[in-house]
Amino acid sequence: MNTNESFFKAFEFQNASFAYDNTPFILEDVSIQIPANKVVEVRGWQGAGRSSVLKLLAGLLIPNSGSYLINNQRVEEMSFEEFIEYRLKIGFSFEYGGLINNKTIRENLELPLVYHNRFSPEEIEVQVDNIIEEFCLKRDALKRPSAISGSTRKSAIVARAFLMNPEVLILDNPTTGLNSYNREHLRDKIKLSREEGKIPHIFLATDDREFAEGLVEEELVIENKMLYLRPPEIPLPKEAAV
């Protein structure tokens, strides 16, 4: 895989602590270098804060104290406009929600492309048509999220993460509610993207062990408000749900 051209070189937490308002800390004084150019799975007990860690990695949340650095740049010190260069290279798929309810599925997929004004209307149409075809969204493309099944909604959320050709793909429980065809397609697409060097950095959290098997190269485990890395072979204790 060709990784030399990647914009992202390093992801690092430095003495980072994170908690939502009036709740216990999810991370406390964590310092760790997250491996780049790998498929990293964030693992932990249910409720340990896997989604929050993924959002921290995407820069959607910032640590309450300490720092999160991308390419040695402190994310918390960047304004929205300064971070946009990074943001546009990160594709994020939410566990649930995240589709704009007053827009059709097609408009949802078009939104980032139209908003950022980086493609012509013809290019946008081709790109969106392709992704709609790939994730079997054609039948419901002109419906709004409330009018379609949960499985189709999930497919649209996952599909949207691939638009804008991201270099970092962050998937929060991508297979929950996804139909079997799209589940397999997503797995194949991730593998192909890795082989072709299109998406060098992938972070995911999943309860689907079958999906993760053979895909994950490193695990980032949340335990006792800390993060540590380990190879993917070691299974979590049985009572841990994931």
Add this chain to the structure above:
Amino acid sequence: MSVRTANFFLTFVDGLGRRLLNIIEYTANIFLMIYLSFRAAFFDQAQGLRSVFSVVSAQIYFTGFQALPLITVMALASGSVVIMQSSAQLSLLGGADMIGNLMVLIVVREVGPLLTALIVIARSGTAVASEIGNMKVNREIEALESMGINPLSYIVFPRLLGGVVSVLCLAFYFTAIALLGGFFLTKFISGMSVQFYFDSLATAFAGEDVYLFVLKNTFSGLIIFIICSYQGLLVVQGPHEVPQVTTKAVVNCVIYVISFNLSVTTLFYLNQLLKLGVL
């Protein structure tokens, strides 16, 4: 003074001070959000105008166009009532030719801006607060951020712009319908001639009425849509907060709009008195 009374007094002053600080903080946050949304809209280099204009036009359609029937009814009712009541009283006092001055004073300067603002708060302010609140609950705001779309420039700014334009247009429409429709509706009762009424109105209108009208309506629109957007964005925990923030948005909008209109009117008349040398 007994200890109990002193304690009561101190608690009262403490509560009052706390409330005042909250109001100052809230007002500062509102101003900050206006600044940030304008800044985001003008400095966001990535933003394509196409996507923002669609939100602005949708806002103008919903806030401006769809409110026309209600505004028409309110304008006709208030215009007719003011003409009927005042023409009768002015005739008794021998000042029938002052009807134009009275209409401009009441309808153009005061009732028009205030009633338009109240209608917009009731119709669109509530809609904006609950829509943004629900977007927060459904993680739509977070999703926008993840796509590199600044919610302040994509959600807040178009609503502000569309809201201000709508309020200005609606207030103009309200004033026109109240002045003209109100007159024609009551013409048969009051017996006033068209020529007389329009002459009186033309004499009464002054440039400062236009300034006052534009100032009041522009800021009313700004206040309504920034407060409602701000309240919507305050939703954190879940759907149960949406009706709470909507109610608070309405209450705050009414208080701020009335306070603003009152302040502008007071300052305007103080200035008039200064010019006349009374003060």
